[in-house]
Amino acid sequence: MxxxxxxxxxxxxxxxxxxxxxxxxxxxxxxxxxxxxxxxxxxxxxxxxxxxxxxxxxxxxxxxxxxxxxxxxxxxxxxxxxxxxxxxxxxxxxxxxxxxxxxxxxxxxxxxxxxxxxxxxxxxxxxxxxxxxxTSETVYPETYDYEVYKKDKFIFRVPKEGFLFNENDSWVYIAGNKARIGVTDYVQQSLSDIMFFTPPVVGNEVEQFGELGEIESGKAVFEVVSPVSGKITAVNEELSAAPELINQNPYEKGWIAEIKLSDWESDKELLLEFEGYFTILKRKVDEFHV
Known part of the structure; x- marks a missing residue:
C-alpha cells in the first residue's frame, strides 16, 4: 500500500x-x-x-x-x-x-x-x-573527547579522535564497512535554530560529495554533503520530530545517516583528520560572522 x-x-x-x-x-x-x-x-x-x-x-x-x-x-x-x-x-x-x-x-x-x-x-x-x-548497526564510541574553539558567545566543538571531515563541514565515523555521517558544530551554529530536516532515502546510493539530505533554519537551507560514497542503510528518524537535536549535539544524537561504504580507499584520500579540519574551522569562524 x-x-x-x-x-x-x-x-x-x-x-x-x-x-x-x-x-x-x-x-x-x-x-x-x-x-x-x-x-x-x-x-x-x-x-x-x-x-x-x-x-x-x-x-x-x-x-x-x-x-x-x-x-x-x-x-x-x-x-x-x-x-x-x-x-x-x-x-x-x-x-x-x-x-x-x-x-x-x-x-x-x-x-x-x-x-x-x-x-x-x-x-x-x-x-x-x-x-x-x-536500528543502528554502527559501533559508536561511548565517550567523546572534544577540542573547543570559542568566538564571542559561540562554542565550536570538534571530536579529536575517530572522526574524519570534509571541507563542507560534514563528518564521518567509520566502523568496518559502515559509516555514520553528520554535520559539525560550525553548521549548527551558523544556521542557528534548526526547524526542518529532510532525510535522504534509505536504499539509495550516494556519491562522495553528493547530497545527503537538507537542514533548514530561519536563516538558510543547508545541503548535507556526504564525505563518503555508498548505500544509505539508515537515517536518524528522531530528527524528523526533533531537528533541534542537531543544535544540541551534531556528533551524538544529532547524527544524519548511515552508509554501507562502496569506495572507502578512494574516498578517504579526500578527507581531513582532526588537525586539518580544526584549522579550517578556526579560519571560517574568524573570517565570517556566525
Missing amino acids: SKSFAVLPCNGLDKGAGCIAREIALNLVENSESDMICPVLYRVADARYTKIAQGKPLLVIDGCQTRCASKLASEKGLKVTTKLTVTEEAKNRGLELGDSLRLGEKELKLAEMVADKLLREKEMETAQGSEALS
Whole structure:
C-alpha cells in the first residue's frame, strides 16, 4: 500500500509553480490515502487542520524559494517529515516552467512524476529500510573527547579522535564497512535554530560529495554533503520530530545517516583528520560572522 501524507501545498495560486504544487497535492490525494491541508483555511480552522497534520507524515510542497508553505508549517509549530520545492524539482529534471496559470502538458506531467516519486520512495523505505530505520548497526564510541574553539558567545566543538571531515563541514565515523555521517558544530551554529530536516532515502546510493539530505533554519537551507560514497542503510528518524537535536549535539544524537561504504580507499584520500579540519574551522569562524 502506498504511504499516505498530510499534504500542505503552496497557496501561491497566482503563480505557475503554486498551481503545480496544488496539482501534486491532488495527485497524492487521488492515488493514496493522503489528506490535503488548505493553507488559506488553515489560518481560520486551526484545530481541524492541525489534527490532520499530526495524524500523518507531513509533506510540505513549496512552489518557489519564498517557501510560504514551509513558513506556515513553522508558524503552526508542525513537525515536517518531507519537503520539496516545485522550481527545484523542475530544475532537477531540466524543465523550464512557463508563466501561465493554466497547466500545460509539461506541467501536468511534472506534477504526476513528482507525486509518483514520493509514493514510490515511501514504499521503498518500508520494503528496504524499515528495520534499518529503527536500528543502528554502527559501533559508536561511548565517550567523546572534544577540542573547543570559542568566538564571542559561540562554542565550536570538534571530536579529536575517530572522526574524519570534509571541507563542507560534514563528518564521518567509520566502523568496518559502515559509516555514520553528520554535520559539525560550525553548521549548527551558523544556521542557528534548526526547524526542518529532510532525510535522504534509505536504499539509495550516494556519491562522495553528493547530497545527503537538507537542514533548514530561519536563516538558510543547508545541503548535507556526504564525505563518503555508498548505500544509505539508515537515517536518524528522531530528527524528523526533533531537528533541534542537531543544535544540541551534531556528533551524538544529532547524527544524519548511515552508509554501507562502496569506495572507502578512494574516498578517504579526500578527507581531513582532526588537525586539518580544526584549522579550517578556526579560519571560517574568524573570517565570517556566525
